[in-house]
Amino acid sequence: MAARILVVEDEEALTTLLRYNLEAEGYEVEAVARGDEADTWLKERIPDLVVLDWMLPGLSGIELCRRLRARPETRQLPIIMLTARGEESERVRGLATGADDYVVKPFSVPEFLARLKSLLRRASPERVATILSFGDIELDRDKHRVRRSGRQVDLGPTEYRLLEFFLEHPGRVFSREQLLDSVWGRDIYIDERTVDVHIGRLRKLLNPDGEPDPIRTVRGAGYALDEQFAKAAE
Numbered sequence: 001m002a003a004r005i006l007v008v009e010d011e012e013a014l015t016t017l018l019r020y021n022l023e024a025e026g027y028e029v030e031a032v033a034r035g036d037e038a039d040t041w042l043k044e045r046i047p048d049l050v051v052l053d054w055m056l057p058g059l060s061g062i063e064l065c066r067r068l069r070a071r072p073e074t075r076q077l078p079i080i081m082l083t084a085r086g087e088e089s090e091r092v093r094g095l096a097t098g099a100d101d102y103v104v105k106p107f108s109v110p111e112f113l114a115r116l117k118s119l120l121r122r123a124s125p126e127r128v129a130t131i132l133s134f135g136d137i138e139l140d141r142d143k144h145r146v147r148r149s150g151r152q153v154d155l156g157p158t159e160y161r162l163l164e165f166f167l168e169h170p171g172r173v174f175s176r177e178q179l180l181d182s183v184w185g186r187d188i189y190i191d192e193r194t195v196d197v198h199i200g201r202l203r204k205l206l207n208p209d210g211e212p213d214p215i216r217t218v219r220g221a222g223y224a225l226d227e228q229f230a231k232a233a234e
Helices: 012-024 035-044 061-070 088-097 109-123 157-168 176-184 193-206 227-233
Strands: 004-008 028-032 049-053 079-083 101-104 131-134 137-140 145-148 151-153 215-218 222-225
Touching: 004 012, 004 035, 012 028, 012 109, 028 035, 035 049, 035 061, 049 061, 049 109, 061 079, 061 088, 079 109, 101 109, 131 157, 137 157, 157 176, 157 193, 157 222, 176 193, 176 222, 193 215
Parallel strands: 004 028, 004 049, 049 079, 079 101
Antiparallel strands: 131 137, 137 145, 145 151, 215 222
């Protein structure tokens, strides 16, 4: 699945440039122009990486970076800081605040993309892994094939994407809304209960003979791959 990038930048021309080049590389891109709006956005959903401008209306990039690093759910979120400040002391300040990388404007787009890819590889190796596994379940991205305990599991396209998404984030609980955004996409309107239907289908296909269920239902919160399942399968 494509990595999701949040661009927090108030220069419209630069936002357009970044969106065009990131989408050309296959990434899903969201853009926000204000720091306070980005703060609210990030409390509701978490992307795979944030491109964050230093100077923003509403809330500075530095302060937003501090807040993200203070929250457990975004403490490890990869952040690239964009700024017109090139002095060494300012770069040190940006990195000390918690940014993973620091890019000074104006910058080379190919170099920026190379840095972004490198950071994504370090932060989310599962994004580039060919084989994803959890307990006795294995998903081969190249062959588009799923196996459980060695037997092939034939999944529909939606069930396959659901399983792939769960395997990329083992143990993490996702609400129905988050699953709809990540698996179906934000541009498609589907009732949240549709998630329950596809989760049910995925469970039946993975557990036809009553095997232990790898998917955990968290009442009032959503669904997750059950870490206890993986431990039991070791």
